[in-house]
Amino acid sequence: xxxxxxxxxxxxxxxxxxxxxxxxxxxxxxxxxxxxxxxxxxxxxxxxxxxxxxxxxxxxxxxxxxxxxxxxxxxxxxxxxxxxxxxxxxxxxxxxxxxxxxxxxxxxxxxxxxxxxxxxxxxxxxxxxxxxxxxxxxxxxxxxxxxxxxxxxxxxxxxxxxxxxxxxxxxxxxxxxxxxxxxxxxxxxxxxxxxxxxxxxxxxxxxxxxxxxxxxxxxxxxxxxxxxxxxxxxxxxxxxxxxxxxxxxxxxxxxxxxxxxxxxxxxxxxxxxxxxxxxxxxxxxxxxxxxxxxxxxxxxxxxxxxxxxxxxxxxxxxxxxxxxxxxxxxxxxxxxxxxxxxxxxxxxxxxxxxxxxxxxxxxxxxxxxxxxxxxxxxxxxxxxxxxxxxxxxxxxxxxxxxxxxxxxxxxxxxxxxxxxxxxxxxxxxxxxxxxxxxxxxxxxxxxxxxxxxxxxxxxxxxxxxxxxxxxxxxxxxxxxxxxxxxxxxxxxxxxxxxxxxxxxxxxxxxxxxxxxxxxxxxxxxxxxxxxxxxxxxxxxxxxxxxxxxxxxxxxxxxxxxxxxxxxxxxxxxxxxxxxxxxxxxxxxxxxxxxxxxxxxxxxxxxxxxxxxxxxxxxxxxxxxxxxxxxxxxxxxxxxxxxxxxxxxxxxxxxxxxxxxxxxxxxxxxxxxxxxxxxxxxxxxxxxxxxxxxxxxxx
Ligand code: ADP
Ligand code: MG
Numbered sequence: 290x291x292x293x294x295x296x297x298x299x300x301x302x303x304x305x306x307x308x309x310x311x312x313x314x315x316x317x318x319x320x321x322x323x324x325x326x327x328x329x330x331x332x333x334x335x336x337x338x339x340x341x342x343x344x345x346x347x348x349x350x351x352x353x354x355x356x357x358x359x360x361x362x363x364x365x366x367x368x369x370x371x372x373x374x375x376x377x378x379x380x381x382x383x384x385x386x387x388x389x390x391x392x393x394x395x396x397x398x399x400x401x402x403x404x405x406x407x408x409x410x411x412x413x414x415x416x417x418x419x420x421x422x423x424x425x426x427x428x429x430x431x432x433x434x435x436x437x438x439x440x441x442x443x444x445x446x447x448x449x450x451x452x453x454x455x456x457x458x459x460x461x462x463x464x465x466x467x468x469x470x471x472x473x474x475x476x477x478x479x480x481x482x483x484x485x486x487x488x489x490x491x492x493x494x495x496x497x498x499x500x501x502x503x504x505x506x507x508x509x510x511x512x513x514x515x516x517x518x519x520x521x522x523x524x525x526x527x528x529x530x531x532x533x534x535x536x537x538x539x540x541x542x543x544x545x546x547x548x549x550x551x552x553x554x555x556x557x558x559x560x561x562x563x564x565x566x567x568x569x570x571x572x573x574x575x576x577x578x579x580x581x582x583x584x585x586x587x588x589x590x591x592x593x594x595x596x597x598x599x600x601x602x603x604x605x606x607x608x609x610x611x612x613x614x615x616x617x618x619x620x621x622x623x624x625x626x627x628x629x630x631x632x633x634x635x636x637x638x639x640x641x642x643x644x645x646x647x648x649x650x651x652x653x654x655x656x657x658x659x660x661x662x663x664x665x666x667x668x669x670x671x672x673x674x675x676x677x678x679x680x681x682x683x684x685x686x687x688x689x690x691x692x693x694x695x696x697x698x699x700x701x702x703x704x705x706x707x708x709x710x711x712x713x714x715x716x717x718x719x720x721x722x723x724x725x726x727x728x729x730x731x732x733x734x735x736x737x738x739x740x741x742x743x744x745x746x747x748x749x750x751x752x753x754x755x756x757x758x759x760x761x762x763x764x765x766x767x768x769x770x771x772x773x774x775x776x777x778x779x780x781x782x783x784x785x786x787x788x789x790x791x792x793x794x795x796x797x798x799x800x801x802x803x804x805x806x807x808x809x810x811x812x813x814x815x816x817x818x819x820x821x822x823x824x825x826x827x828x829x830x831x832x833x834x835x836x837x838x839x840x841x842x843x844x845x846x847x848x849x850x851x852x853x854x855x856x857x858x859x860x861x862x863x864x865x866x867x868x869x870x871x872x873x874x875x876x877x878x879x880x881x882x883x884x885x886x887x888x889x890x891x892x893x894x895x896x897x898x899x900x901x902x903x904x905x906x907x908x909x910x911x912x913x914x915x916x917x918x919x920x921x922x923x924x925x926x927x928x929x930x931x932x933x934x935x936x937x938x939x940x941x942x943x944x945x946x947x948x949x950x951x952x953x954x955x956x957x958x959x960x961x962x963x964x965x966x967x968x969x970x971x972x973x974x975x976x977x978x979x980x981x982x983x984x985x986x987x
Contacts, residue, residue, distance in 0.1 A: 298544035300348070302341055302422040302429075310340040322418050324474060324617065329418050334386030341422055342371060342384035345429035352428045353384060355392035355414040357435040358445045359399040360852045362745050364576050365435075367394040368428060389431060390416045396435075396443060400855065402848030404441050411438050417446060420573045423543055432573050441845050445747035448840050449569055452754035453477065455838040459758040460614065460622070460638075462765035466774065467634050474617040477754055480565030480734075481575045484606035484742050485582060486557045486594040487529060489985035492977040493592040497875075501867045502860075503596035503743070504661070506955070507876070509963040510602050511980035513556075520556045528589065528986055529559065536561070536585045543581070545574045554670075555604040556983040565611060565734075568754070572747045575608075579743070591986065595743040598664035600979060601959075605665035606742035610749055613734040614638065614757070624733040633707040633778060636691070637764060640785045642735060643678055645756035646728055647792035649834065650676040651814050651825040652756070653728075654739070656749045658822035658853070660860040662741035667817065672727035672739050675807045675815045677794040679726030685795060691779075692786040707779045725798035755840045760785075762838075819857045820944040826850040854940040861947045861955075865931050868955055872924045872962060875975040877917060880965050883973040884913035909968065916965045923958040930954045 298305065307316055315336040322329045329337075345353070354366040369392075373383040396412025414433035422431045435444035442448055453476060460475040493499050498506040525533065533550045540547040546564035553560050561582070563574060579595055586593040598605035615621045622638040625631075646653060654676050657666070667674045680688070690697030691707070723729055729736045740749055764781060771777030791811040796803060807813040816822045825831055826846050835841040841849070891906035930950045937943040966974060977985075 294538070294541065297541045300424040300542045301544035302344055303544055306344055307340075310344060312336060315340075319418065329390070329416070331386060331390070334390050336386075338384050338386045338389040341389065341429065341431075342382060345422075345424060346371065346382055348424055350424060350427050350429045353388070354428050354430055355394065355416075355433040356430040357394075357414050357433045358572075358576060358745060358747065359435060359443060360402070360445065360849070360856075361400060362743060364580070365394075365399065366428070366430065367392065392433065394435075396437060399435075399443060400852045401437065401443055402851035402855070404437050404439075404443065404844060404848040412436060412443055413438065417450065417569070419450070419567070420570050421544065423577075441842060441848070445745050445751075446569070446572070448751045448845070449572060449747045449754075451840045452751040452758070452838070453569060455840055456614065456754040456758040456761070459761035459765060462769070463637065463761050464616065464634075466765065466768050467630070469616070471618050472616040472620075475614060475622070476617070477568045477612060477614045477750065478565045479568045479571040479746060479750060480563060480611040481571060481740070481746050482560055482562040482609040482611070483575065483578060483582075484553055484558060484560050484608065486555070486599050486606065487532065487559060487586065487591050487986055488557055488594065488982050490587070490590045490592050492982050492985045495976045496982070497871055497976075498864075498867055499592075499594070499599070502864045503594065504599045504664075504864075505601070505979070505982070506864060506868045507871065507959055507962050507966070507976075508601065508979040508982070509966040511978065511983060513980070514603055514983075515555045520552050520558070521554050523552060525550075525552060525559075526987060528591075532585060532589045532591060533559075533561075535588070536582060539581050539585055540578060543574075543577055545578060547578070553604070553606075555600070557986060558604065558606065565613070568612075568750050572745065572750065575746055597659070597661035597741040597743060600983065601664075603979075603983065604670040607665065607671055607738060608740040608742050608744065608746065610737040610740050610746055610753075611731070611734050612737060612750065612753060621733050623730075623735070629707075633775075636707065636782055637778065638761075639684075639730075640688075640782055640789075641757050641760035641764065643680075643792060644760040644785050644789045645753070646676060646678050647789040648759070649752065649756040649831065650792065651816060651822070651828070652752050652831045652834070653737075653749075654814070654816050655822040655825045655853075656752050657739040657741055657744065658816070658819040658857075659741055659744065660819060660857045660864075661743060662739075663818050665741070666739060672725065673798055673804055673815075674817045675798075675804055675813050676727050676739070676792070677798065677807065677813065678735075678792050679723045679729035679795055679798075680793055681723075681730065682795060684730065685793060688786050688790070688793075692783050692790070694783075707775060707782065723795065723798075726794070727798065751840060752835075755835060755838050758838055759834055818948055819853065820941065820948050823850055823853050823857075823941060823944065826853065851940055854944045857944050858934075858940070858947055861951060862931065862934065865927060865951050865955055868958060869924050869927050869931075872920055872927075872958060876962050876965065877920055877924075879973050879975045880913055880917045880920065880969055883969050884910045884917065886973075887913070912968065913965070916961055916968075919961045920958070920965065923954070923961055927951070927954040927958050 315333050318330055318333045319337060352368045352370050354368045356364055356366050359365050371382040371384055372380045375381045392414040393411055394414060412435060414435050417432045417434055420432035422429060434447040437443050456477060457475045464472050537547045548562055548564050550561055582593045613621055613623045625635050665671045686697050727739045767781055768777055808815050827850055832843060832846055836843060887906050888910045891903040894901050894903055933950055934943060934946050937946045
């Protein structure tokens, strides 16, 4: 690719490094493990550990760490030094196969949702050889899965790896029915497009809401927002370009193919897309990308905001999860083919995804539910809270024709028989122009657009993989026993279309009329907020799916449920506390000081000339004083609502109380404060305004 330098991947112990440094037999054994997702032969581990250590030490490494992804959406590490005492009193650099394979961090400081009994604080990390080790500064980072001592997953990676295995197993059954001799493994791939905001560090540091919560809790609408779309179409500013250049270089060194970069709709908003790769690697790389984005920003005097909704009234940030499924022989199973045979296979996989999204719409919706994303979904800028699938008119017409055994267009005379006829070519460009759909087919992949910008993509893809695995399991069960394969396939696809076509919607997803139709006529579910979503993790149907495919145990699901609610409640309560604090200690003193200054000025003017009316000053002082009283009252009310939460029992009730009592009080307090901002002199206002934040980088 043009412009990608020689040091691409220089910080990753990747294929090239492995091949160059491992004895042939060890390399092949490791490759098998990676390809099949199998456990590594322990005798091989020592050889790999030696090679990895030498590689890392040559590049200046002194430490190693098991790098893992607890239920926090950020990664964690526990560092150990390579240095061991040598028998002669000196030091040697040691790193054994055992240290590579397993670590034992203290699990007590990570969310476990009740899984980890307090008497057993130990957890362990297990090397994930399907992802590459990499260097961060002087530390060799080894991607690992993180489990409680009893084996339950405490991280996002373990269930993801299990789901990769589940979909591989079921997809292979289906592929065998179609022949496909040479295929031995199926994996899903993801390319996550990442949106973010860049603001100047100096303005950021004056906003305690941003520092504590990642989003602004106050701020009046600026005179100019995103109305003109001039940011989207405008050229990238030199300072931003310098940031993007360095970011790309850093990501390339880590073997991440950051490919595109452009401005987004909102001022100060941008997007980065990597080239897609295997889902587990894409997940690791996205976590690393978010980390590097923030680090590089700091070097440029910038701050990278990954929150889903940093600014009210301005578009928020998401992550578009582009997902596909392919064989180890390089065939994308979501790519329409040229022969009748390829087409039939494509249609079956397509229908499998449609069925999965319809059957498990609540579960998918739930994987993107967070306090931050609640501000974005359904806000006429991001997909609504109702999940639907966009296929485009061409493909939809083909499915309709198949369902009803009719010709798919007036020009075509013949009815399509699967496995016998080729499909009409449908223009691929036609399929990807709908930006309002939560789940859109874009030619040879599906794009799930509801994911929040700060979220790990692990859980989203865990559910997606597993739900599709379940469709494929049902299909394989049915087709394996069929006498006439093509006839059975035809009937199966017809039945699946009839049963699940309600989820297909090609229109404007932002339209309120669609939401009503979806909910009232089609029976699709609308889960508006995180507390609404959380209980779906414990619904019988969903538990059955995830346990049957061995992706989660029931205990693990209960723990995810607890963690989800706990994260929600903690996040909003921190925001509420930050608001009350800023209102009392920054906003009220400013409003009060400003009104006093105005009143003082008026008094002096009157002293000078008693006939002066000072109507402006009088009115303004009255208004400011009234607003200050109101701000004080609303702050009291917010604090009372926070006390009410303390009395609530059960995590789910607490979350609902927060949503229904605390969040509305926050909105009320914000409204009066924002009004005060618009009539308080700039020199008195205690922190930078929206205008100053959004247009801080030039
Ligand atoms: P657009 O911007 O129109 O959505 P792009 O071609 O820029 O489409 O791709 C967006 C993302 O989708 C990129 O990260 C890209 O690597 C990824 N992508 C492309 N093809 C696939 C595929 N077959 N499977 C998964 N992701 C893909
Ligand atoms: Mg896209």
